[in-house]
Amino acid sequence: RALRAYVHALPKAELHVHLVGSASLPTVLELARRRPAAGVPADADELAAFFTFRDFAHFLKVYLAVTSLVRDRHDIHTLVTGLAADLAAQNARYAEVTVTPYNHLLDGMSADDLLAGLESGRAAAAADHGVELAWCFDIPGEKGVKAGRETLTFALRERPEGLVSFGLGGPEIGVGRAQFEPFFTAAREAGLRSVPHAGETTGPATIWSAIHDLGAERIGHGTSAAGDPALLEYLAAHRIPLEVCPTSNVRTGQVRSIEAHPVRRLLDHGVLVTLNTDDPPMFGATLNGEYLAVAGTLGLSAPEIARLARSAVEVSFLAPARKTALL
Numbered sequence: 001r002a003l004r005a006y007v008h009a010l011p012k013a014e015l016h017v018h019l020v021g022s023a024s025l026p027t028v029l030e031l032a033r034r035r036p037a038a039g040v041p042a043d044a045d046e047l048a049a050f051f052t053f054r055d056f057a058h059f060l061k062v063y064l065a066v067t068s069l070v071r072d073r074h075d076i077h078t079l080v081t082g083l084a085a086d087l088a089a090q091n092a093r094y095a096e097v098t099v100t101p102y103n104h105l106l107d108g109m110s111a112d113d114l115l116a117g118l119e120s121g122r123a124a125a126a127a128d129h130g131v132e133l134a135w136c137f138d139i140p141g142e143k144g145v146k147a148g149r150e151t152l153t154f155a156l157r158e159r160p161e162g163l164v165s166f167g168l169g170g171p172e173i174g175v176g177r178a179q180f181e182p183f184f185t186a187a188r189e190a191g192l193r194s195v196p197h198a199g200e201t202t203g204p205a206t207i208w209s210a211i212h213d214l215g216a217e218r219i220g221h222g223t224s225a226a227g228d229p230a231l232l233e234y235l236a237a238h239r240i241p242l243e244v245c246p247t248s249n250v251r252t253g254q255v256r257s258i259e260a261h262p263v264r265r266l267l268d269h270g271v272l273v274t275l276n277t278d279d280p281p282m283f284g285a286t287l288n289g290e291y292l293a294v295a296g297t298l299g300l301s302a303p304e305i306a307r308l309a310r311s312a313v314e315v316s317f318l319a320p321a322r323k324t325a326l327l
């Protein structure tokens with residue numbers, strides 16, 4: 001009980017959360033009611049079953065079905081403000097939110113609608129919830145280099161306020177990181193930070209590629225680094241943080257349980273670990289819940305938990321003065 005209050009009170013930053021994956025269950029149900037053709041259940045019990053994932057590939061299929069529910073600026077605004085309210089309820093003051101423009105445009109949304117919804121939502125997040133949001137625009141890897149090129153073009157042409165980073169999501173199996181090198185190089189030259197997913201569903205070689213080919217400054221997940229002592233040493237020495245999402249990994253079948261999660265090994269090797277939710281309602285995750293689960297499993301002391309929370313602020317892409325204000 002006391003630990004729960006302690007974790008809640010820590011000012012937190014969420015560095016790995018997908019906008020579509022942050023849609024609350026009531027929001028998903030409402031969107032599903034309006035758009036039955038998407039095949040997403042509009043009944044709460046059926047939706048809970050729909051969000052029970054057989055494996056990672058199944059999760060991605062479901063994720064794309066939910067993406068297809070999101071059609072216009074109003075929907076985007078609803079997602080952004082809903083996420084801000086949920087973050088505020090966790091006492092998270094700042095989040096870097098992954099948006100996948102290519103998928104929304106492919107589903108028929110206009111660029112104007114996407115940008116207008118992000119802008120109005122971000123302003124409302126600050127004004128109504130006191131939550132600062134930044135954007136990561138990411139490539140849906142399964143759609144290949146065309147998606148890479150178009151995501152880069154969109155990001156650099158539109159450059160919305162708050163855009164800080166460039167990412168790569170979707171499956172890793174059969175989707176080599178290196179093919180996206182030109183887009184990450186251009187994004188980095190334009191001042192965006194590199195935060196690809198790597199080592200969530202494949203081994204350490206993918207993380208090495210994210211570092212060497214994509215100039216990764218943080219790694220989305222990166223959990224398979226635990227199996228490569230040289231990589232662990234490299235991540236620690238070069239202070240490349242991992243955006244660890246324990247409940248996500250359990251729910252997509254990447255690890256058996258929180259107890260079996262390699263987060264302890266990562267910490268023991270001096271790797272900078274941050275705790276994140278990935279797609280919270282889809283996984284039944286909350287940011288405070290991730291801290292409590294890891295603290296409970298590893299038997300962390302209060303100062304160790306506080307250090308984890310502070311570490312997320314420190315390795316965020318917030319301006320230094322804003323970090324100080326948060327810490």
Ligand code: ADE
Nearest residue numbers: 018021169170197278279
């Ligand atoms: N898109 C949404 N969540 C994701 C995840 N955990 N990995 C890759 N792509 C994603």
Ligand code: ZN
Nearest residue numbers: 018197220278
């Ligand atoms: Zn993710």
